[in-house]
Amino acid sequence: MIDDSQPSERLFERLQGTVERVTFHNEENGFSVLKVRVRGRKDPVAVVGHVPTVATGEKIDAEGQWMTDKVHGLQFRADRIETHEPTGKDAVIRFLGSGLISGVGPAMAERIVQVFGAKALDVIENEPMRLVTVPGLGKQTAARIAESYRERKAVKDVMIAFQDKGIGTARAVAIWKVLGPEAVKLVEEDPYRLAREVRGIGFAGADEIAEKFGIDRAAPERVRAGIAHAIESAADDGHTAVPRADVIERAERLLGVDADAVAAEIEGAIAQGEVETFDIDGTAYLAVRRLARFERSVANRLKALAEGRPPWGRIDVDAAVTRFEARKGMQLSPSQREALALVAGAKVSVITGGPGVGKTTLLEALLATIAAAKLTVALAAPTGRAARRMADQAGREAKTIHRLLEIDPTTGGFKRSASEPLEADVVVIDEASMVDVPLMSALVEAIPLNAALILIGDVDQLPSVGPGQVLADVIASGLVPVARLTEIFRQAEESRIIINAHRINRGEWPEPPPSGELADFYVIEARGADDALAKILEVVGNRIPRRFGLDPMRDVQVITPMQKGICGARNLNDRLAELLNGAPLDRIERFGQTYATGDKVMQIENDYDRDVFNGDLGILKRIRQQEDEIVVAFDGREVKYGLEDLEALTRAYAITIHKSQGSEYPAVVIPLLRDHAIMLARNLLYTAATRGRQLVVLVAEPRALEMALSGDRIRRRFTRLKSMLTG
Numbered sequence: 160m161i162d163d164s165q166p167s168e169r170l171f172e173r174l175q176g177t178v179e180r181v182t183f184h185n186e187e188n189g190f191s192v193l194k195v196r197v198r199g200r201k202d203p204v205a206v207v208g209h210v211p212t213v214a215t216g217e218k219i220d221a222e223g224q225w226m227t228d229k230v231h232g233l234q235f236r237a238d239r240i241e242t243h244e245p246t247g248k249d250a251v252i253r254f255l256g257s258g259l260i261s262g263v264g265p266a267m268a269e270r271i272v273q274v275f276g277a278k279a280l281d282v283i284e285n286e287p288m289r290l291v292t293v294p295g296l297g298k299q300t301a302a303r304i305a306e307s308y309r310e311r312k313a314v315k316d317v318m319i320a321f322q323d324k325g326i327g328t329a330r331a332v333a334i335w336k337v338l339g340p341e342a343v344k345l346v347e348e349d350p351y352r353l354a355r356e357v358r359g360i361g362f363a364g365a366d367e368i369a370e371k372f373g374i375d376r377a378a379p380e381r382v383r384a385g386i387a388h389a390i391e392s393a394a395d396d397g398h399t400a401v402p403r404a405d406v407i408e409r410a411e412r413l414l415g416v417d418a419d420a421v422a423a424e425i426e427g428a429i430a431q432g433e434v435e436t437f438d439i440d441g442t443a444y445l446a447v448r449r450l451a452r453f454e455r456s457v458a459n460r461l462k463a464l465a466e467g468r469p470p471w472g473r474i475d476v477d478a479a480v481t482r483f484e485a486r487k488g489m490q491l492s493p494s495q496r497e498a499l500a501l502v503a504g505a506k507v508s509v510i511t512g513g514p515g516v517g518k519t520t521l522l523e524a525l526l527a528t529i530a531a532a533k534l535t536v537a538l539a540a541p542t543g544r545a546a547r548r549m550a551d552q553a554g555r556e557a558k559t560i561h562r563l564l565e566i567d568p569t570t571g572g573f574k575r576s577a578s579e580p581l582e583a584d585v586v587v588i589d590e591a592s593m594v595d596v597p598l599m600s601a602l603v604e605a606i607p608l609n610a611a612l613i614l615i616g617d618v619d620q621l622p623s624v625g626p627g628q629v630l631a632d633v634i635a636s637g638l639v640p641v642a643r644l645t646e647i648f649r650q651a652e653e654s655r656i657i658i659n660a661h662r663i664n665r666g667e668w669p670e671p672p673p674s675g676e677l678a679d680f681y682v683i684e685a686r687g688a689d690d691a692l693a694k695i696l697e698v699v700g701n702r703i704p705r706r707f708g709l710d711p712m713r714d715v716q717v718i719t720p721m722q723k724g725i726c727g728a729r730n731l732n733d734r735l736a737e738l739l740n741g742a743p744l745d746r747i748e749r750f751g752q753t754y755a756t757g758d759k760v761m762q763i764e765n766d767y768d769r770d771v772f773n774g775d776l777g778i779l780k781r782i783r784q785q786e787d788e789i790v791v792a793f794d795g796r797e798v799k800y801g802l803e804d805l806e807a808l809t810r811a812y813a814i815t816i817h818k819s820q821g822s823e824y825p826a827v828v829i830p831l832l833r834d835h836a837i838m839l840a841r842n843l844l845y846t847a848a849t850r851g852r853q854l855v856v857l858v859a860e861p862r863a864l865e866m867a868l869s870g871d872r873i874r875r876r877f878t879r880l881k882s883m884l885t886g
């Protein structure tokens with residue numbers, strides 16, 4: 160509602176009035192839309208801004224600007240809103256009866272004011288027990304009213320103290336939510352706790368606040384926070400350990416203090432247990448405690464799980480294979496038999512290999528082999544889409560790992576853990592390369608020690624979005640048997656997608672399609688980004704629908720290395736929306752994005768209430784401005800979103816390759832340009848090329864394809880798990 164508005168003038172103005180109605184108030188950040196009665200104006204005006212608590216009847220004093228909003232018309236956009244207690248009798252009644260004070264409704268408010276007049280609030284604050292003289296008001300209610308009132312006062316005091324330091328209300332509300340009435344004192348003591356504890360502030364935000372509180376640039380807590388930030392930001396790039404020398408360099412740059420000061424504080428942080436230090440192959444590394452704990456738990460628990468006999472006992476694999484082959488009408492290859500014997504003999508094992516090498520077939524054979532033992536088998540995958548695919552292929556239920564562990568959506572924690580383990584004898588995880596260290600830790604903690612664990616995945620795909628490279632480390636450690644499948648079966652061999660995916664993985668150029676036939680893998684040469692864009696639009700909008708009969712909206716997914724650039728997701732979304740949804744009935748802008756009816760959208764976080772998950776694709780059906788609501792259809796199921804929830808949705812005509820991990824689409828179109836140079840790693844292209852089921856089209860500059868294929872560009876992740884598993 161703000162994004163498309165224009166300031167009518169630049170000068171700050173002041174506005175005073177009485178709150179007539181609180182149209183909207185966000186508990187989390189204080190964002191409010193108020194109807195305010197202002198002297199000299201007939202109708203109440205809309206005031207938009209941040210305020211921690213506000214109620215009808217209160218007086219406000221705001222500073223800001225008048226704006227004209229396309230949808231809501233004229234409104235006052237406040238940079239600062241101060242609220243003051245109401246004074247007149249009517250205002251006090253409305254204030255008390257607004258639902259703000261627990262236990263008091265409009266009728267009770269009226270009675271209180273009848274007894275105490277406009278001084279009612281004084282009485283509540285200073286002599287609350289006198290309230291019992293109000294008819295129908297008991298001691299308990301009086302105490303509750305006094306308590307609510309005190310809390311409100313405390314919030315205000317905190318806000319005023321932060322405002323005096325020049326900290327904006329939205330930020331102050333966020334701090335108050337976490338730190339409570341002691342917030343000012345706690346921040347004075349250590350502002351850097353904000354970086355750790357309050358979402359959205361980060362090191363830079365905390366550093367800014369610290370400066371306002373007069374913290375010295377060389378203060379130990381500042382240097383310490385900078386070190387933690389340097390290690391944490393490496394974790395954002397997937398590292399769970401960082402070479403000590405890198406930390407010093409990053410922290411030095413970030414803090415503007417010298418290396419000796421950083422080194423001294425590293426020692427302090429180690430002594431206090433905030434940071435761990437260790438050696439791998441003669442290099443000193445550092446890790447923050449949080450990640451070190453997860454990695455240690457994965458290592459310890461996997462070692463414990465790997466011990467002993469599998470729950471299905473000893474099995475005559477040859478006899479089981481014969482039965483399986485007869486039932487399926489196929490012969491397992493020698494390498495598959497060998498892999499089956501390996502997996503059947505172990506309590507924890509890994510099945511890895513590229514597409515079409517028979518990983519699913521091997522799992523099926525294993526499950527058939529152990530069927531007689533009547534064990535409880537749980538199948539799961541890291542994303543909803545991967546879980547659905549696993550269920551389709553295996554022909555039995557598969558859940559997301561989050562569901563399997565019974566996530567509590569309000570806390571984000573899991574119900575299943577070491578103290579309440581899963582009721583399963585065998586746990587099978589597909590797309591295991593996508594599981595990061597924290598999730599793997601939660602998973603292995605919840606697996607009972609007598610159960611078996613089978614990790615299936617393609618270790619050459621992109622590693623998990625979150626920190627670590629669990630599958631690669633488990634394989635490299637040699638702790639558990641690894642069935643490495645490499646043979647591509649005849650059925651799979653007919654697919655050029657599979658053949659070329661394997662070629663890409665080896666760093667070889669994809670094979671051109673046989674001339675004359677309709678193929679499933681094409682490389683279209685692009686000369687620069689504009690040419691690539693034009694070709695993508697032609698391929699998606701015209702060629703694919705015409706030649707393959709695929710629906711460009713439903714069946715074709717453009718996946719690209721980056722967000723930015725001419726062929727980045729953002730611009731492609733604009734252009735593809737124009738092409739495929741040129742005349743939408745309705746559109747709105749929120750959070751810097753446009754959403755229009757008919758748009759293809761993607762959910763980008765897990766939402767357990769709405770039952771939609773990260774990576775789910777839908778079509779925006781309706782925008783209901785009046786109700787502040789939009790409706791999106793996911794696989795035909797209609798789901799409603801409030802306009803403030805739109806951050807969870809993004810347009811999805813084009814998405815990044817990272818976001819496409821774990822999903823498959825009938826057709827994918829992949830731009831590959833020199834503009835994407837920093838992203839052009841072989842595992843990125845390999846992951847992209849394996850997302851298409853029926854059709855893969857690369858729109859590539861030859862030089863960019865060459866860059867992606869040359870293996871030297873795969874960025875290494877620093878992790879500690881392998882050394883923990885072998886140590």
Ligand SMILES: Nc1ncnc2c1ncn2[C@@H]1O[C@H](COP(=O)(O)OP(=O)(O)OP(=O)(O)O)[C@@H](O)[C@H]1O
Nearest residue numbers: 489490491492514515516517518519520648650651
């Ligand atoms: N021994 C075999 N003989 C003949 N065909 C086989 C054999 N093993 C697997 N296949 C076939 O090869 C194809 C690929 O196998 P499967 O689906 O098990 O591989 P996958 O590694 O799970 O592949 P993806 O990762 O692409 O899902 C299937 O069509 C399967 O039926």
